[in-house]
Amino acid sequence: MEWMKGNLLTPRMAAQPEFCARFGEEHFTQGDARDERVWSAAEKLCRPFLRASSPPCQPFSTGRLGEPTQPALIAETRGLLERRGTLWWMENVLGAVHEMSCNSGRVTAARGDTRGAGRGRRIHPPERERARR
Numbered sequence: 001m002e003w004m005k006g007n008l009l010t011p012r013m014a015a016q017p018e019f020c021a022r023f024g025e026e027h028f029t030q031g032d033a034r035d036e037r038v039w040s041a042a043e044k045l046c047r048p049f050l051r052a053s054s055p056p057c058q059p060f061s062t063g064r065l066g067e068p069t070q071p072a073l074i075a076e077t078r079g080l081l082e083r084r085g086t087l088w089w090m091e092n093v094l095g096a097v098h099e100m101s102c103n104s105g106r107v108t109a110a111r112g113d114t115r116g117a118g119r120g121r122r123i124h125p126p127e128r129e130r131a132r133r
Contacts, residue, residue: 015030016028026045027046029041029042029045033053033077033080034073034077034080036080036083039080048086049086049087050086050089051081051084051087051089052088052089053081053088053091054090054091055074055076055077055090055092056072056073057093057095057096060072060093060095060096061093061095074090074092074096077090078090
């Protein structure tokens with residue numbers, strides 16, 4: 001069986017030593033994930049059939065302390081994924097539902113909220129944010 005290949009694009013432009021140590025330097029692309037040229041270069045390396053993203057969502061989270069330290073990039077990332085024209089999914093928090101477009105490809109009911117079902121646990125509404133960590 002061949003290992004699945006993937007590339008990590010980070011809008012923070014920061015090195016990810018843990019990712020590189022686990023998966024290898026050849027599976028890491030450091031660059032601005034909002035730049036379509038960075039995506040194109042990474043896609044030439046691994047030819048993905050699926051794109052997964054987890055943009056910063058602090059401004060929409062109810063489980064944060066103080067002011068957000070990351071920009072709100074959900075709408076911008078969603079737009080980029082839609083323009084790429086292939087299968088994709090995006091992780092987000094419940095407070096970000098209004099940032100998802102009507103044609104955003106939601107795959108689960110209840111606004112994309114899996115409620116922990118994939119992990120076999122019941123999550124009550126106040127515990128949703130803590131369960132993500």
